[in-house]
Amino acid sequence: MKIIIDAFGGDYSPEEIVKGAITSVNLIPDVEIILTGDKEKIENILKQENYSGDRIEIVHAPDVISNDESPTMAIRRKTESSLVKALTLLKERDDIIGMISAGSTGAVLSGGLFIVGRMQGVKRPALSPFLPTVTGGKTLLIDCGANVDCKPEYLVQFAIMGSIYVKAMLGIENPRVGLISNGVEDHKGNEQIHQTFELLKNTKDINFVGNMEAREMLSGDYDVLVADGFTGNVAMKSAEGTIKAFMQILKNEVADSGLKGKLGALMMKGVFKKIKARMNYTDVGGSPFLGLNKILIKSHGSSKAKTIYSCVLQVIDIYKSNYIENMREGIKNSSIAEEK
């Protein structure tokens, strides 16, 4: 299985990305990695890390797209960048099953759209990470940032795509779909939500549970959380920030507490480590950009080797779930119901 990775995307690129590739080929028997980026620099890191195998290929790409550039412009002009090279190969070569980039979100999304291309019938591909739930499961947030302005029909398709993906990935037969709103009652929401609600109610083949509050996102009561990319992004980042704030306040309060509190914290270290691992979903993979013709994972900008390795596992999982075929079939058969 060949996976292509943009070696020059992300805050810790290229070192951590290359290290992640090495970890991947070392730990996963049948995987091969193609890295795009400055060949000499990548070779130096491989040498430094004592990697001498033949399961990492380098495709030279001297340019880099930064976070400050206009995504669409950069994608069009920087054809020699590690990102555009990787996307082009992903599109062209059938033997490459998927791609990972920790680079500029905007550029990865634009490139995914314009270079790799949408699956037939898909209106808007969507960025869709799994979030951890209190019940130990996962819930899919779709969209978390690819489409900031959405028509109600897009949201309906997110519900369909999310349901197909969750079914394929988690084996859940009838994924429960919730529409993120400002209350659970049917009449809650803004104009966009009202229209979407009516459409979703009449959409066949999905298990639409109704409006939901952002408070219940991690409750385990929903398998698919539907939102436009702006709302989804705010919901997800608010959760992220709250965890960060909580941990910081915890640290401060422990520092301010007496010996008992400090000792207690020390004894709870194992527990905290476990919680961090559970809540910190950015460590355990990236967000797939659902609705493209190929598997494309946007990994967190602060990805380290461990994250890249997780993303490689994720690409393989998605590939083995037959997601592309399932999605093609599902989208073809889906019909957005007319409003009553």
Next chain:
Amino acid sequence: MKIIIDAFGGDYSPEEIVKGAITSVNLIPDVEIILTGDKEKIENILKQENYSGDRIEIVHAPDVISNDESPTMAIRRKTESSLVKALTLLKERDDIIGMISAGSTGAVLSGGLFIVGRMQGVKRPALSPFLPTVTGGKTLLIDCGANVDCKPEYLVQFAIMGSIYVKAMLGIENPRVGLISNGVEDHKGNEQIHQTFELLKNTKDINFVGNMEAREMLSGDYDVLVADGFTGNVAMKSAEGTIKAFMQILKNEVADSGLKGKLGALMMKGVFKKIKARMNYTDVGGSPFLGLNKILIKSHGSSKAKTIYSCVLQVIDIYKSNYIENMREGIKNSSIAEEK
């Protein structure tokens, strides 16, 4: 200082609301409470609690507005409800400085608008709670749910109202205003945010810092967080839900851990209690509905006596800050800059 409280709003009404009124007059020397609701029931609770003073007055209102009713309809028709009676007295009587209700959010907001009325020049009053920050301070979220569909001009006025309120309440001279978006860069956001950003950039007398990520809401880097009521609601409830999820996961992990983890948790009890008190802002007051002619606090639906007491303190704080006069003056002098 006379404060009027809707005794029949909230999950634990009337018992906890009446108890909160008793606590308030017992602990705050110069406050008098007017309770609206079924006179006999309220008198029974007062008797039960051995209250025999003369600083709690009852205004009989036999009807109750429930959460299931259409807010605007209920406000218009149920003139004998505890909520409508309280709002009417708040509007009519100059000696009443403010009001508290833990009842249906929709009904409290509709009633505030239609009965109490908007301050001159205010386009849309907004629900504006303080959230705790990691640095031990507070940040104002405006709007957290009153206006789900907003024009950019409304958001600009939220920034102005929020700045005036934060200055009056916290004594911060130049409150830092952030616009909740899906990234910090100027070009981030949906269509609404783009337009609002341009307007805010050119608004005088506020300290507009720029777009911000929901991740930074509690960071302490912002004094006023501006959002439409839908986005604000999602951001706030996502944070609330995350705290709830975190505490639940913590509990589960401790239960699953060995003796060391359990003992550690026991020793950290004091620390956790402090954190809970800091993060659980719903215990420490309600959300003022800013931009009305009078002080109106929407208290959490699950308010207990302690919450009501906090809200009474909050009304007094707001009253003493001369917020009404400051806001009138500020709104009069503010001019929304034209887009360049």
